Amino acid sequence: MEKINFDQLQEELYHEKLENGLDVFILPKKGFNKTYATFTTKYGSIDNHFLPPGKEEFVKVPDGIAHFLEHKLFEKEDGDVFQQFSKQGASANAFTSFTRTAYLFSSTSNVEMNLETLIDFVQDPYFTEKTVEKEKGIIGQEITMYDDNPDWRLYFGLIENMFKNHPVKIDIAGTIESISHITKDMLYECYETFYHPSNMLLFIVGPVDPNQIMSQVRDNQSKKDYKEIPEIKRQFEEEPSESAKKKKVLEMNVQTSKCLVGIKSSTANQSGKEMLKNELSLNVLLDIFFGKSSEHYSSLYSEGLIDDTFSFDYTQEQGFGFAMVGGDTNDPDRLAEALQKMLLDAREKGAISQETLNRTKKKKIGAFLRAVNSPEYIANQFTRYAFNEMDLFDVVPTLESITLEDVEKAAGNLISEERFTVCQVVPKK
């Protein structure tokens, strides 16, 4: 087990890669009541075209299957795992994103027992035709709930506009039609491909003894027989660099319109330190131009084009990335136009002053300190970073190292009119 010290943050992180390939990280947090643990596979909604172990041919699986599998792992022959966690005083949950599926619990007592439950339930699938059919009703209601949610429709509408082929454009839960094709055999095939320990990461944060926890996990894993599997092969179609669609307007049962402007990333092949610097530089860039202290924010707010739902974000994973800016508005067309012009201007030389950059870096450093108060943030983000070969604890030093040139370069790479797109939600006539 290795120990990594972060002196400035006054944190220590323990790590071991077990024989079966599982990465285990432990971050002791004194003074906290709760222990939070996540067990995550690098498998999300985009992994729908892959080579199952021992097979010759690639398979394509129905939209929404990773999320469906997440639901079904909780059900066992003798009942559901939520019950077991709550008997042990824990609360459990799970989520599926574009690139990850995470299972988690938090508890303030019986930590060892809960950890054992977490690892064992994820590593012991039990799927039957009957339980798969039953789940279709439940997930159907989850899908319908999102269908009525204008913010969700706006967000996915924007992503759908950007990508022509990449499966990031598929809704994570799929559709009622697509999940109707899911069978127990498909679930097993996905499970066997993506839930091998070598594709997974276990993170434990809380008032724990790292030696004891690590030896517990080691013992648990040594009792299970995992054969080595070849590297996972995923397939993605070629994706053009420009946005697939320039604009989409969704009419919905709302009173206030919404508008997002998106930019498809051109640097989605990055990983590691290069990706970290690019991602942080772009988040700094967006904050400089659209943060609450920016001139743009003030002028858009004064003109009544935005309100306090206004937000912006840049996100990148291996294979895709995008920026988005916008929110609720009285005039979605004027807002779209204003934001696109502001983004194009942000690319110009001399658009950013050194003083603004320094101030924004300070802000981002403070925001990171605030974020690491949260065990959830640490576990989830650490995992995300690790799957992209980045280190969460490099964030502050990387922010400190960012120069004006870095931000200008990142802006130059990102901002290009052909990669822009607009999505709006407007009241139904």
Added chain:
Amino acid sequence: MAIISESVKAMNGYNLHVVKTEKYKTNTLVWKMKAPLKKNTVTLRSLLPHVLQSSSSSYPSTGKLRAYLDELYGATLFVDLAKKGEYHVITISVEIANEKFLSDPTPLLKKAFQFLAEILTKPNVHEGAFDEDTVEKEKRTLIQRIQSVYDDKMRYSNFRLVQEMCKEEPYALHVHGEKEDVDNITPQSLYEYYQQALAEDELDLYVIGDVEEADAETYAGELLTFEKRTPQTAPASSVRTKDSVNEVREEQDVKQGKLNIGYRTNVVYGDPEYYALQVFNGIFGGFSHSKLFLNVREKASLAYYVASRLESHKGLMMVMSGIDNSNYDQAVSIIKEQLDAMKNGDFTEQEMEQTKAVIKNQLLETVDTARGIVEVLYHNVVSGKEITLQTWMNEMDKVTKEEIAAIAKKVSMDTVYFLTGKEAGK
């Protein structure tokens, strides 16, 4: 050792609560202003904190004010409104980095106090009125904030249930106020209300972090001084027992029906029966091991979400679920059966113990965040009680099966609200 070590000190016009803990990398100041919920002040109160946070006399524009916060390592300023029973509570919080985790050792805590004092006591005012531009902008945003409830159907249906159920009570007012009252607010009238609120509201300041009590007291004493007052109390929540259940059905263009059911518990935080009520709610619908989740979702496959929660200071319980429009009768009857089961004591010792363990876990987790600590402690301000978290958990442990069944019998269904799609019944 106490789970939360809170020291409370009476200052000029407010109470200072200090919770010293080393577990955070930031320090948090939370300012609370509480007054009875009333139709003629609810909209003013909703607007006020948003005007205060958008500019001040030293930082006369949002840009300047926010740039200053950025300089302070991204200190956050956040305002919020809540209904606690028949009270309307304004919250203004400032969170700032603890410099011991930064490479730059300039002390920051006092600056956070100075900033909070600036926002509260040195507003952007000319000749007895708030800055007109600021007020106009924030009025516009407030209208959008009120309107946005309509667009989020889960929030909307909950709001509509409360509106129908508490028709004659102040609690029916929306937390962000009334759209038609926004227009009448002027920079003068808002400034007058600001002075009134600072003079009459019950005020509390919470300081959470690696902070010396003496320092907090010195900074607060120097920077924040108000007149002494006897805060107004809201009339006790009226107990309404209807002869029959009120059923409300509303049609809209939605794909999923939203079923929201309101019950009167007639038990509030601080009552001896509150602990049993909390365990009751946990067995009935509070968690993913509860009867509602098991029967409506896992057994009948009718819903993705179905849960119950308590309005602790008002004596209500709310059940909410998203279902297919055609499954209304089945869902309502399963929910009724679960409450009957509770009344008949049809639940095991194990369900009870499990629920107590999960509630305890939830309370302990809540106080792992600075915000959570304040929320737990503020229950005592609202209710006028002094219940420590330890007492809360001990009392809950003692709750018996009989007490839970007795509470279940007191819980009465008041209003069933259903937001349904247009094709319903076809």
